[in-house]
């Protein structure tokens with residue numbers, strides 16, 4: 268019998284208005300007078316740091332990198348296992364992009380400061396590789412590579428996302444139906460292990476197990492100090508086609524699949540598969556599918572073509588602009604490539620609407636649009652406990668990774684249980700690998716020859732569900748915690764995965780039903796992470812860590828080491 272039972276029919280009683288409703292309603296005052304100006308200064312100081320970094324030669328950056336790695340090794344060596352806590356990075360909880368409370372950083376732990384690791388170390392145009400440190404963020408890398416007509420193969424959308432977070436967690440973008448997740452575009456990882464050894468892990472060297480185990484491990488196998496990432500050639504513009512679709516949710520899901528996955532299975536044929544894809548579902552009956560191709564400046568500037576300089580501060584928010592296709596019909600425009608990559612940043616997808624309800628109005632965009640977006644770190648630093656809890660209890664921010672053929676079911680589930688719109692759809696491959704990492708395709712998927720699948724990868728979709736649920740908008744009760752728990756069970760039953768930046772209610776048993784722990788545990792023991800780094804479930808679990816939990820985590824020992832696993836790793 269199904270574990271993830273659908274909830275009973277909606278209760279139409281009214282939810283009591285609480286203090287937090289007022290806090291949210293008037294949050295814009297704090298945002299306009301404090302968060303936005305300080306965000307601007309914050310962004311500017313980061314920008315100055317980037318410029319300072321860019322003025323150094325690659326050689327100098329590499330030399331500094333080597334010194335900084337030595338400092339990390341030294342710091343790890345200073346840890347006294349008998350009294351210090353387990354290791355994690357020194358990034359404060361409020362600085363990170365995710366929704367989790369990062370409670371493990373509020374309990375006993377041993378911090379390693381990686382803040383100096385913010386340089387682009389090399390752009391190798393022959394190997395088509397960017398070597399970067401883990402705190403390099405998406406805005407920084409696109410600012411350097413796009414003018415060179417190069418880009419990371421998967422360039423995650425929000426400016427502030429870091430390479431370290433995207434590799435140790437997950438990253439996805441409109442090109443992921445070709446290249447997979449962010450971690451699939453990584454060529455090598457330079458990692459400081461628990462015992463202080465610095466190793467370079469690639470797909471096919473002696474550390475290939477570590478290479479495959481690091482994605483989704485949340486920094487619990489070692490400290491990443493640099494990564495080589497695949498670059499692709501790009502052009503100055505993206506020619507974007509907005510196609511409106513109507514029908515029921517299953518029909519919308521099919522139209523979305525048809526927008527990038529040829530029904531004849533010719534998924535690797537560039538003439539049939541667009542270079543970029545995303546879908547927006549605006550209601551149970553309406554959506555807009557967007558497909559993009561890189562285009563040269565010459566092509567974009569040809570007579571009759573519409574250029575949309577989307578980076579200009581007063582431009583309408585992207586999801587609203589795309590929605591106009593429902594009224595005006597299919598249209599095409601040329602967007603400068605970097606503006607396209609960061610198209611959802613200014614409005615934080617559509618979460619900006621709740622934070623600044625008039626942020627999308629023309630007068631606001633024109634006067635203050637240049638200050639947008641508020642820095643997520645400052646929003647988090649200034650949100651009270653009440654607002655934080657509100658986001659857990661009466662809001663949904665989740666990314667659901669589901670097989671493409673289940674997108675229709677997933678949309679119906681989300682509609683029935685949460686009624687959140689708009690919904691973001693972004694296809695991505697999950698590769699069949701020689702080993703089984705934490706996330707993996709459905710066993711035997713290739714036999715079904717489903718739309719989007721190839722012999723070597725199953726096509727998935729990131730279903731992004733962010734916003735206020737219908738019940739909450741109507742003033743009815745909504746139990747966010749229970750809805751989240753049910754959603755996670757639905758994902759487990761449907762071979763789906765939950766993005767780890769989002770809040771989770773998973774028990775440890777269910778966490779390891781969703782994610783595969785085989786390779787991860789093996790690497791934890793082989794690379795002596797047990798007893799030095801926290802366990803990924805301990806990091807993910809919601810709620811303050813009790814002293815008992817902290818002690819248990821610190822005392823965790825690899826009790827069932829199999830001899831084959833226990834072999835010391837070679838240098």
Ligand SMILES: NC(=O)C1=CN([C@@H]2O[C@H](COP(=O)(O)OP(=O)(O)OC[C@H]3O[C@@H](n4cnc5c(N)ncnc54)[C@H](OP(=O)(O)O)[C@@H]3O)[C@@H](O)[C@H]2O)C=CC1
Pocket residue numbers: 354355356357358362363364365381401423424425427428429430431432433435436437438439440485486487489490491492767768806
């Ligand atoms: N478009 C997209 O793909 C989007 C992705 N996201 C997700 O948001 C998350 C947050 O991003 P961000 O703020 O950049 O990352 P975080 O700083 O939140 O890092 C995420 C995890 O990775 C670990 N980590 C980060 N850097 C290192 C390192 N150098 N060595 C070892 N472990 C490391 C962190 O460990 P520790 O806890 O020790 O600090 C943490 O557990 C990402 O994981 C990403 O998946 C969110 C929005 C959009």
Ligand SMILES: C=C(/C=C/[C@@H](C)[C@H]1CC[C@H]2C3=CC=C4C[C@@H](O)CC[C@]4(C)[C@H]3CC[C@]12C)C(C)C
Pocket residue numbers: 364365366424439615616618643646647650654658664666691729731733766768
């Ligand atoms: C995963 C993706 C995108 C996700 C974004 C929509 C969310 C990622 C982090 C989210 C936020 C973090 C912290 C916040 C502070 C709160 O006070 C308000 C909400 C928010 C700004 C929140 C908003 C949604 C996110 C930006 C990709 C894969 C598309």
